[in-house]
Amino acid sequence: MTDALLKPGFSQPVADAQQAFRVLLKVMSEPGVIRQLQQAEGIECLAPAGMTALLALCDQTTPIWLAPVFNSAAIRTNLNFHAGAPLVSDAQQADFVLSVAGELPPLEQLKAGEPEYPDRSCTLIVQLEQLEDTPAGAELVELELSGPGIPGRRRLCVSHPGADLLSYLTERPHPFPLGLDLILVCGERVTAIPRTTDVEVI
Amino acid sequence: MSFTTQQRQHWMSVLAHAPTAELLRLSDTAVQEFSFEMIRAPEIGLTQVRARMGNSGDQFNLGDMTLTRCVVRSSLNTVGYGYIGGRNKAHAQRAAELDALLQDVQMGEALMDRVIRPIEALQRQARAEQQQQTDVTRVDFFTLVRGED
Numbered sequence: 004m005t006d007a008l009l010k011p012g013f014s015q016p017v018a019d020a021q022q023a024f025r026v027l028l029k030v031m032s033e034p035g036v037i038r039q040l041q042q043a044e045g046i047e048c049l050a051p052a053g054m055t056a057l058l059a060l061c062d063q064t065t066p067i068w069l070a071p072v073f074n075s076a077a078i079r080t081n082l083n084f085h086a087g088a089p090l091v092s093d094a095q096q097a098d099f100v101l102s103v104a105g106e107l108p109p110l111e112q113l114k115a116g117e118p119e120y121p122d123r124s125c126t127l128i129v130q131l132e133q134l135e136d137t138p139a140g141a142e143l144v145e146l147e148l149s150g151p152g153i154p155g156r157r158r159l160c161v162s163h164p165g166a167d168l169l170s171y172l173t174e175r176p177h178p179f180p181l182g183l184d185l186i187l188v189c190g191e192r193v194t195a196i197p198r199t200t201d202v203e204v205i
Numbered sequence: 206m207s208f209t210t211q212q213r214q215h216w217m218s219v220l221a222h223a224p225t226a227e228l229l230r231l232s233d234t235a236v237q238e239f240s241f242e243m244i245r246a247p248e249i250g251l252t253q254v255r256a257r258m259g260n261s262g263d264q265f266n267l268g269d270m271t272l273t274r275c276v277v278r279s280s281l282n283t284v285g286y287g288y289i290g291g292r293n294k295a296h297a298q299r300a301a302e303l304d305a306l307l308q309d310v311q312m313g314e315a316l317m318d319r320v321i322r323p324i325e326a327l328q329r330q331a332r333a334e335q336q337q338q339t340d341v342t343r344v345d346f347f348t349l350v351r352g353e354d
Contacts, residue, residue: 006284
């Protein structure tokens, strides 16, 4: 029975969803700013911030692609129950991709929007082991962000982002305004790197 | 499972139609013995009601109705669903809690006696009273032979 796998969603459906959305708006408009996002509980290996972002953003009209590590019965059941979002096995049809850095689908093949409707693109939600604004460990990769929403430059340190993601962020193969938006989650922390942000690896 | 789908549909229907005050009064003590985890907090939404002309014609949209729903997991590890018409969150939550407890073998039978059957009796009585009031004003038409042939 799938009932046994169900976990609580938002405890205050309206207020929690609005607060989560506000936080996501904040990190999207000021790329690299780290905020707390813990209105919903995590499930298995999926962090609270990742679950909250999905619950706040997804509904029946947004197909989700899950990386193999997240493709468990518990996560599928709860996303279906609380968000009602369809899950797709082909990442090219997905509006949201939930993954860890090592299991990302080929990024250049994901939906990047159309010139008339650049908003019809895919949003990546990538879960990391570490996410800091100051270099705290030797293993962290240091990114320098600049662009709209950033006064001067902003520093972001991430663990094991993977070569695919880094090369996508630095080279931006899709011509603007097309492109992918990236939400990074780690435990209860969240930040974002939208398509307008220039990224340099230090 | 010790109950059939029809049985569960029946008690969910009784819970949904029950007068709120009576439902809360009858079930307060039973519910307090257990703890519940809120899976889906009570939320109010809108649902479209569809019907068929004469129950066999084409489907059409009858209209929208307000709906309150709630899902809880009881400490007996059963998951209860409450769907009620209207905007009463306390009613939806109590209906979900009782649905969870009714699925348990021992608790279920006790609750049927303590909550479901009394409410059902009330509902039957209310329907009978309504029927009686209507019957008073009933007019039976009859036609005299008009002698045309």
